[in-house]
Amino acid sequence: MKLTSDFAGGHIRAAVHDGTGALIIDNGARKNALTLAMWHAIPDAIQWLVADAKARAIVLTGGGQSDFSAGADISEFPDVRHDAASAGVYEATNSRAFSAIRDARVPMIAAVRGICYGGGFGLAAACDLRIADETAAFAVPAARLGLAYPADAVRDFATALGSQWARKALFTGAAMSPKELLQNGFLLEVTAAEALDAAAFTLAETIANNAPLSVQASKLALRAFEQGDQTLLSEAQITGASTFDSADYREGRAAFAERRAPAFTGR
Known part of the structure; x- marks a missing residue:
């Protein structure tokens, strides 16, 4: 059964089918740029996906077939980001969205096509895994706009891109290609345009079919490191230890002995 829910007037959409979730940035008229309402909605959408719809892995992608996200909707800046005080409030909202992705109990996979700039790039960097197609283009234009990104977003860039590439991205604002970001490890895979969705959702389904407590323990340990x-x-050590008393561990052993696919429940 497929479950769906819309947020921010339908500009953030969420869906889950058989444990595999999708979080869709849907503002195609503005290249999936994120309004303040959309930034606010991302944590709520992830909470719904994980707690209510029981997603075990989530693919983050842009609506339509053109772009992942052009980043923050600059047309709002005169109203919502016009000075240091308003920028502080705005960036706190950004940070909550980045944190919701980074700290989600389940793995987050970015599936990137077309433009992935600024805050959109930050959302992808906060994900656990990233796949892009050949049309993708990545850039952090902060230095060209005269603003700075939240420090936690910068940390995500450093973690995902590596120190030197993060500096290049932030200092120059220059665009980077999928080929470059595959070589430096930011991207797990680069696909043909028509193969992106299948690659991302196949990966998510593989994760979703594994034991949830085991995957969660691994994500916690990686974040701690x-x-x-x-x-x-x-927390990772406690979660990891709990797996040995879980029904899923018993099921995994039984399935291995019986040479069948396990049916994990997360308990």
Whole structure:
């Protein structure tokens, strides 16, 4: 059964089918640029996907067949980001969206086609895995706009791009190709345009079919390592230890012995 829910007037859409989730940025008239309402909606949509619709892996993508996201909707800036005080409020909303992706209990996979600029690039960088097609173009135009990105978004760039490429992206604002970002490890795979969705959702389905507690423990441990967070490390250790008393561990052993596919429940 497929479950769906819309947020921010339908500009953020969420769907889950058999444990595989989709989070869609849908503002095609503006190259999927994100309004303030859309930034606000992303944490709510992820909460719905994971807690209510029981997604075990989520693909983040742009609506339509042209672009992932042009980033923040600059046309709103005179009203919502016109000085340091309003920018601080706006960036806190950005940061909550980045954090919701980064800290989601389940793996997040960015499927990128076309433009992936600014805040859109930041959302992709916050994901666990990233696949792009040959049409993708990546850039961080902050230096050309005279503004700075939230520090946590910069951390995501450094983690996902590596130190030197993050500096190049942030200091120059120059566009980067899928080929370059595949070579430096930011991208897991580059596909033909018509193959992107299949590649991303096949990966998500593979993850969704595995034991949820095992995947969650691995994500927690990786985040703890990347962030140097001892609290997260303790949480990962507790979650990892709990797997040995889980029904899924018993099911995994039984399925292996019986030479069949396991049916994991997350318990």
